[in-house]
Amino acid sequence: METVAPQTVKEDWLAQRAWCLSGNKILMTGSARPATSLARQIYLPESAEEIASLVKSLPATTPVACVCGGHESSNAALFASRDAVVFDLARLKAIDFHRDSEGLLVTVGAGVVFRELVEALRDQQGALPVGTGPGVGVVGYLLNGGLSGYFSRRLGLLGQRVVKLTLVTPAGDLRTITPGDELFDAMLGAGSALAIVVDATFRVESSRAIQGAEQRVIVFETRTQAVKYARGALRFMRDYAFANDAVSMELVVTGTKALVATVVFDDAFAGSTADFVKPLEDLAASLQLPVVMAAHWGSWYETAAALWPVIADQTGDPLATLQHCLGTKDIPEDQILDFICDTLVAEAPLDEAALSLVEIRTLGGAALSGRRLPTGNCHHTLFVDLITLYDAKPKTDAERQAIVDLTQHVLDKARQVNGLTVDFSGTHSQPDDVDYAVSASDMFGTQAMAETVKALKKKMDPNNRLRFHPFAKLL
Ligand SMILES: Cc1cc2nc3c(=O)[nH]c(=O)nc-3n(C[C@H](O)[C@H](O)[C@H](O)COP(=O)(O)OP(=O)(O)OC[C@H]3O[C@@H](n4cnc5c(N)ncnc54)[C@H](O)[C@@H]3O)c2cc1C
Structure with missing residues (x-):
């Protein structure tokens, strides 16, 4: 698996992968370009198996960050920490259309961004409740409860259209989950804290x-x-x-x-x-x-x-x-x-x-x-x-x-x-704001949902390996 390691290469990587830098981080460093990822290694995996075997081979306490489209506003995953490894998922670019008895489905790799998905859907006369940013990561948006201002009233949240997820657990196990799995719904709003998603399958609506x-x-x-x-x-x-x-x-x-x-x-x-x-x-x-x-x-x-x-x-x-x-x-x-x-x-x-x-x-x-x-x-x-x-x-x-x-x-x-x-949204809040903690029940919708997410986090990720996400102050 290709990696990015020396400092100058990491600086270039950050400049290329970060759509923006947090207004708070710019302030704290006192310079206009605070500029490099802290991670000790950045990996560019090409398959689920590569991710699973690397996660298993690392000590169980090594923190792991995932980068999809690089648009999260606090740059938590891009900066990570000195003991962390980053998975840059940009090479997982597959978009596969297929059908079941109820209609068209699409399976989207964890490196796909909205421009790529929207253009592929156009060719199939399909529609999904996509976000506005062409470079926003489909999976980064999905796992943090992304919404579509233009389409969610008719098509729901993108998370409400998912029928299957392939993921690697923080223990390094490769799993496929479907509705009914205790982890399934939690992944679609709090997923960036719970597992590494490799691909997601959506039920597609007609463009009509x-x-x-x-x-x-x-x-x-x-x-x-x-x-x-x-x-x-x-x-x-x-x-x-x-x-x-x-x-x-x-x-x-x-x-x-x-x-x-x-x-x-x-x-x-x-x-x-x-x-x-x-x-x-x-x-x-x-x-x-x-x-x-x-x-x-x-x-x-x-x-x-x-x-x-x-x-x-x-x-x-x-x-x-x-x-x-x-x-x-x-x-x-x-x-x-x-x-x-x-x-x-x-x-x-x-x-x-x-x-x-x-x-x-x-x-x-x-x-x-x-x-x-x-x-x-x-x-x-x-x-x-x-x-x-x-x-x-x-x-x-x-x-x-x-x-x-x-x-x-x-x-x-x-x-x-x-x-x-x-601040009730994983996609539209600023998790690195100083001296301000969001409320777990607002962020996850209800107190009961917040308790479910916390319990799953404890069970799935007892060492808190996945800690570079918008919910870090809560989980
Ligand atoms: C120009 C612009 C337009 C936007 N438009 C919208 C919009 O219309 N609607 C909306 O809801 N939001 C929108 N957003 C916000 C955006 O959805 C969030 O910032 C989203 O989290 C970005 O995802 P990303 O993959 O690009 O970012 P990243 O920073 O790569 O990832 C975001 C988070 O998800 C985690 N993550 C990413 N991939 C995985 C994975 N495979 N497995 C586990 N964790 C993962 C990362 O670790 C990180 O914590 C927009 C943002 C911008 C800058």
Whole structure:
């Protein structure tokens, strides 16, 4: 098995594999590029058997980290620790379609990223609830309870569509598990703490499940304008999107001074999609804000791939990030929508960290009614993602610290709001935040689920070999 060992090679490896560096880690090192993996060895396995035999051959206490797409916001697995070994799973690239009596299935290797899966699904006229980032690892997203803002209301969470997993246990045993195995559901929200996944098999939906989407891009000059538009757009979301499972809606407020309203329509929607979003255009006109782009996407594939060029523009040297989520279990009260506008949109560090985004979206639907997985994501109807993102190179230490402080300030206020949950997602929380511990029952959805995950962790991984994941403060 090929390995990466000398220091300079590890630096290059980290630079190539990390999509971003944690805003907290950049701060702690006091330099814009803290830069290398601490791991003593990085392996590039090509098969399940290689992983199993290496895990078995190492002392039972050696920590093990796995890297799939390299997008996790705290870089826990990429940095690892001095006594750890890393498995970079990038060579496990197989995507195999097959059928059973109920329809199309796809088995995806642990090195596959979303662009590869989405393009393969397009060729099969299939659809899955994929994430937006083309380079996000399918398995890294799956194991931490990943959600799709565009598709989860119709297609559920990706974890709710899994029928089989191949994995290597922390003891080095190769296993295949299916629904009914005590480990199965736990893997689909807490899996990065429990085992090394080699591949996952999903039940694929027909691409006809999604009709397409409408997107309107509106530009603003002042934050007051953004807050006013958000207030009107979230009332529209409350009245027309939450009440209608056939549509999903997202409003994104960007540091580049755009308001991006997207509505995705599924196969149950009847009527004109352009007419449906007309009130969002009228709202912009009433505030004298120009609509600078109106896009119609006519298929699942076009919708799934629509943000890839935008994400390609998010670059930095390095790109620094802090990720946090907020949400409500029920349809949000007006007082919560007002908090999102008056505090989150108004005070998030969008000017200081110019690539930042506030993403406000409907969730619920099939994600809420589907199988209960250990993730807060399948319990929430409103999902807000505060992504603080900037190029760290031109920033001074004091500026980087100010960005962290501004982000924390907004989140501290959010934690005081009744009915609003903060940081309940393995994919959208910042596990290396200093002096702040997330709640296990929020993170895994319920107290009972948190207890189940903790018991399985003790049983599966008594030496805590798998410790480089978003739940490290909890397990
Ligand atoms: C641009 C961008 C877009 C995103 N879009 C979405 C989105 O639409 N929806 C959403 O829910 N999230 C989204 N995310 C968040 C993303 O899903 C999470 O950060 C996810 O954990 C990244 O997975 P990864 O494989 O890329 O990262 P990695 O850092 O490689 O892995 C993440 C975690 O999973 C563990 N892991 C990875 N592979 C395995 C394996 N085979 N076995 C055991 N453990 C493993 C790693 O050890 C690590 O702890 C996005 C992030 C970015 C940066």
